[in-house]
Structures are given as C-alpha cells and as structure tokens.
Amino acid sequence: MAPTPQPLTAERILEATEEVLRRHGPAKATVVDVARALGVSHGSVYRHFRTKAALREAVTKRWLDRTSESLSGIVAGDGNGDGGRDPETRLRDWFSALFAAKRRKAGDDPELFATYMVLTEENGDAVGEHIADLVGQLRRIVQAGVDAGAFAADDPETTARALFHASRRFHDPRYAPEWEQPGTEDDFRAVMDLLLRGLRA
Structure with a gap:
C-alpha cells in the first residue's frame, strides 16, 4: 500500500523554499521550483502564500x-535552566549567543546566508520587526537590572537601543567578513x- 502523502502546510512550503533558495539562489528560485520540490502544483503553493513576494x-x-x-x-533568566542568573550575566550571555548565532549562520551555510x-x-518590514524584537528582549534584561539595582538606566528602552547599536559589529550581517578575523573575540x-x-549602578 502506498504511503499517505503528507498534507501541504505553510511550514513544509517554507522548508522547501529554503532548499530551493539554497540550490538556485534568490534571483533564479521560482514558486514553480518550490512546487516541483514538493510534488504539487504551483497553485497549491499560492493557496498558502498569495504571491512570490509573500x-x-x-x-x-x-x-x-x-x-x-x-x-x-x-531573557527570562533560564537559558541554562538557571533562573537565578543576575542581569549582567544575562546581558553578556545574550550578546554572546547573538554573536554566536550570526557567526554560525554565516559560516555553516554561506550560500544560504x-x-x-x-x-x-x-x-524591510520583516527585518524591522526582528530588530524591534531583539531590542525588546534587551529592554527586558535592562529593566531587570534596574529593578535589581544593578543597572543605572533612566529609560530602559533607549538604553536597549543604544546597546544594540553599539554592538552592531558583532551581529549586523554586513560585518560578517570580519567575524572570523583574528582578535574579533x-x-x-x-x-x-x-x-x-x-550600565552599572
């Protein structure tokens, strides 16, 4: 008996799209290529995503x-199952994890990167939302530091944005060529x- 085909979901389409982009690049990848990789018609893909841009x-x-x-x-203070980590450690760990994640993406799969x-x-909208989310995470750590008396910040939101921009060299993809150079760590x-x-109070 033939196996039952998997239902076509948005997640499956996105996984296939990533593979197609890796294989063909953004200039040549088409919705037809994605549909072919999934074994469905391109109309089936358009039922989940109305346009190629979407x-x-x-x-x-x-x-x-x-x-x-x-x-x-x-951000929640439980990155290693340790809810008791102080805000300074959490802030340093957060930036270290962000830098490591960006370097991994750039180094492990350079074509896809x-x-x-x-x-x-x-x-631009997706990137703007992403940056807003990251700054929001930073703001929560800064606020926790202020609440604990560890950080001095009159406006945690402004402080979070300043921290994000001051550390840009270590997470903005435009700096990726520098990330593996000696001395970067x-x-x-x-x-x-x-x-x-x-930041210290």
Missing part, C-alpha cells in the same frame, strides 16, 4: 525568528566590558 517574506521572517527564539530563554542577505534587503569581550561598566 513567500519570500515569510521565509525571511522564519529565518530571523529562529535567532529571536534562541535568545528568549536568556548570502541568499538571506538579498532577501532581507527586499523585506577579544574585541567583542572589550566592547561588552565597556558597555557593562557604563
């Missing part, structure tokens, strides 16, 4: 959301030390 935006958002989700446990750099240029630690010194 599909590309959804796959970009999914890629960016993976980073946000991987950091959320640190380059593809997503093109897609993020196309999808030392530079990262020095920037973190400086930022934390400035």
Whole structure:
C-alpha cells in the first residue's frame, strides 16, 4: 500500500523554499521550483502564500525568528535552566549567543546566508520587526537590572537601543567578513566590558 502523502502546510512550503533558495539562489528560485520540490502544483503553493513576494517574506521572517527564539530563554533568566542568573550575566550571555548565532549562520551555510542577505534587503518590514524584537528582549534584561539595582538606566528602552547599536559589529550581517578575523573575540569581550561598566549602578 502506498504511503499517505503528507498534507501541504505553510511550514513544509517554507522548508522547501529554503532548499530551493539554497540550490538556485534568490534571483533564479521560482514558486514553480518550490512546487516541483514538493510534488504539487504551483497553485497549491499560492493557496498558502498569495504571491512570490509573500513567500519570500515569510521565509525571511522564519529565518530571523529562529535567532529571536534562541535568545528568549536568556531573557527570562533560564537559558541554562538557571533562573537565578543576575542581569549582567544575562546581558553578556545574550550578546554572546547573538554573536554566536550570526557567526554560525554565516559560516555553516554561506550560500544560504548570502541568499538571506538579498532577501532581507527586499523585506524591510520583516527585518524591522526582528530588530524591534531583539531590542525588546534587551529592554527586558535592562529593566531587570534596574529593578535589581544593578543597572543605572533612566529609560530602559533607549538604553536597549543604544546597546544594540553599539554592538552592531558583532551581529549586523554586513560585518560578517570580519567575524572570523583574528582578535574579533577579544574585541567583542572589550566592547561588552565597556558597555557593562557604563550600565552599572
């Protein structure tokens, strides 16, 4: 008896789209290629994503959301099952995890990383939401530090944005070519030390 085919879901389409983008690149990948990879008609794909642009935006958002989700446990203070970590440690761990995640994406699958750099240029809304989410996570850590008397910040939202922008070299994909250069880890630690010194109450 033939196996029952899997239902066509948005998640399956996004997984297939990622593979098609990896294989063909953003300039040549089409909805027809995605449909062919799934063994369905392109009309079936359009029932989930009304346009090619909507599909590309959804796959970009999914890629960016993976980073946000991987950091959320640190924000809550339970990244390692340790709810008692102080805000300074959480802040340092959060930036370390963000830097590691971005470096992993750039180094482990450079073709797909380059593809997503093109897609993020196309999808400013998805990128804006991603940055807002990351700054929101930082704001919660800063607020926890203020509440604990560890950080001095009159406006945690403004402080979070300043921290994000001050550390840009270690998470903005435009700096990816520098991430594996000698001394980058030392530079990262020095920037973190400086930022934390400035935050301490």
